[in-house]
Amino acid sequence: MGDEVRIGYSFWGFLGAGITDTPDGGRSHRRPFVDALISSGHRIVFLQPDRDRHEADDPLGYEFDPGLPEIDVLFLEWRWPIPGRNTTECGAPGHTCDLHRQDELLRHYTTGHRTPTIIWDKDRQLPTDAAWRHHPGVAVCEAALIPSPGATSLLFPVADEWLDSADPDELARTDRPISLAYVGNQYDRDDAFDRYFAPVAKHVSHAVAGKWQNTARWPHVTLLGRLPFHDAMTLYETALATVLLLPRRYARAGQMTQRIFEAVLSGCLPLCPAEILHAERFVPAPLLVRNGTDVMRTLRWLRTGADTETRARLLADCVSRLEPFRLSRQVKMLGALLDTLVPAGAVR
Template identity: 55%
Template sequence: MRVGYSCWGFLGPGVVDTPDGSRAYRRPLIDGLTAAGHEVVLVQRNRDLAEAGLDLREEYTYGGLPDFDVLMLEWRWPLPGRNTTPCGTPRHTCDLHRQTELLEHYTRACGIPTVIWDLDRQLPADDPLRVLPNVAVCEFALHPTPGATTVLCPVPDAVLDAADPAALAGMARPVSLVYVGNQYDRDDAFDHYLAPAARQVGHRVAGKWPRTERWPHVTFTGRCPFAEVEAIHRQALATVLLLPERYNAVGHMTSRLFEALLAGCLPLLPAEFVGGEVFVPPVLRVSDGADVVQRVEHLHRMAGSTEHADLIAACLGFLEPMRLSRQLAVLDDVFTTLTSLSPRR
C-alpha cells in the first residue's frame, strides 16, 4: 500500500530544544513499513533538513498532497501559543494546520482510510473522527479507549536482539538513579517517587523542567541531545518510569522503558500503573520514594554479578511483546481491515 505518514518530529537525532520522544522508534517503524512492502511518503515538514541540517531525501520521500491508499497520523493537538497561532507569527509551528489539511482532503473529502496513532492520549473519547467508517484509532494502552486498537510502543528488533545482559551488567554505573524526560504532567509522580529518593541516592534528572523551585535538593541538568540519552542511561543503575496519570490508568507505556533497559538501566515502575506486570518483574514495582531507595540499594549490592545480569535478561524478556515486527503485523491488519471496509469517494 502507499502510506502517507504524518509526524511532527525527526527521523535523525534532531535538535536539542524539542520534546520529540518518538525518535527512539519512528525511523525503524517507517523502515519496517517499507521492508514490509509499503511505500511511505512523509507529509509533514521535513524538519530533519529544515532544522537539523540532515538531508534524508535520497532515502525517504516527502510529498504535498499525492494519492495514498492509507493516511497514518501521529496525532497532534492544540498547543496554545504554538500551533494555534496564525502562520508566520513568532514561535508558530504548522503541525496542527497541516494535520487539519490532511484530514479535510484525505479523510473527509476523499474517504481515504486513515489511522490515527494517538501517542499522547490527546484525542478526545467523543471526537467525531472516531466514528467515521474510514478511521481507525491506535494507542499504546493495554486498555485502550473503546473502539481503539492497542499498538504497543515498538522496540526495534535489531537493538533488542543485540542486547547482552552480561555485558550490560558489567558496565560501571557511577550514578544510582536517573530520569530522562520532560516535566509535562509529571509533578505528582516526581513528588512521590523521585524527589524523596533523591535525598538519599546519587541521581540526575535530564530534560525540560522549567519549574523546579520546590525541589532544591534535586540535580537537574537540563535538556540533552537525543544522541546522549543512551549514554546517560548506561551510566545509571536505575530509572523511575514517571508517567502522567492518564497513562497509568490504562497501561500506556512509552519508549522510556526500552530506552533505559536496552542500556542496562533497570526500570522501576510505580505501583499505580495498570498492568505493570506486563512490563516489569515484581521486584521492580515501587510504591513510594522509600521503595525506590530500597531497590536502588539492592541493585548496588548485586551490581556486576550474575544475579544482576539475570535480572536484566528477565526484563529484556518483557520487551518481546513490544517488538517492532509484532507491532508492524498489528498495523498491517489495521490497514487491511480499514481498506476493506472504508468507502472511498
C-alpha cells in the same frame, strides 16, 4: 497485505537525532518503524515538513511532499492544540504549523476523498467523545495495553535487532556511577516525580535530563536540561536504575513509553510504580515500587546487596518483557489493520 500501499504519514518531529531544543519522544522508535513498513513493501510519503533536513541539517533521503499527493491510507501521529504554539496564526512568533497541516490533511483526505485514515494517538490527547472515533473510515490506535473502547493497541516499537542483540551479562558488568536517572520532559509528571524521584534524589547520585521548568520545590535535584538524543541515551548507560514516571492518563491505560526499552537495553534497570495498570507485565516483582521509600530500598539493594549475576538476571527478565513492543509484532498488527481498511484491489 501483498500490494504496495501508499501511506501518507504525518508526524511532527524527527527521524534522526534531530535537534536538542525540542520535545520528541519518537526518535528511538519512529525510524525503525518506518523502515520496517518500507521493507514490507509499502511506500511512505511524509506529509509534514522535513525537520531533519531544515532544522538539523540532516537529510535522510525519505520522501516528503508538502502538497496533497495520491495516497491509499492517511496515517497520523495525532497532534492536538497547544496554546501559543500551534493555535496561533501562521507566521506568528513561535508558531508551528503541525495542527493546521493535520486539519488540512483530514479535510482533504478523510472527509473529502474518504481516504482510509489511521490516527495513532500516542499522547492520549484525542478526546473520548471526538467524532473521529466514530467515523466509519477512521481507525484509532493507542500505545496502551488497554486502549480506549473501539481503539486498537499499537505499542511503541523497539527494533528486533536491538532486542535480539541485548547482552544482559555484559550490561550488568558495566560501571554505573549514577544510582538514579530520568530521561524525559516534565509534562504532567509532577505528582509521580514528587512521590518516586524527588525524595530519593536527596540521598543518592542522580540526574534528570529533559525540559523541566517549574522546579522551585526541588532545589536539590540535579537537572541537566535537554540533552542531545545520543547523550541522553548515554546517561542510561551510566545509571544503575530509572523510575518509569507516567502521566496519570498513561498509567490508567497501561501505556508505557519508549523510555522502558531505551533504559533496559542500555542496562539501566527500570523501577516501575505499582499503580500503573498491569505494571507486573513491564517489570519483575523486585522492581515494582509504591513510593519513594521503596525506590530507596531497591536502589540500596541493587547497589550493595545484589551481585552482578542477580542484576543480569533482572535485566534478562526485563528484556523478555519487552517482547510485546517488538517491531515486527507491531508491523504485523498494523498490516492486519490495513487489510481491514483497504480492501484487496483498492490500492491504486
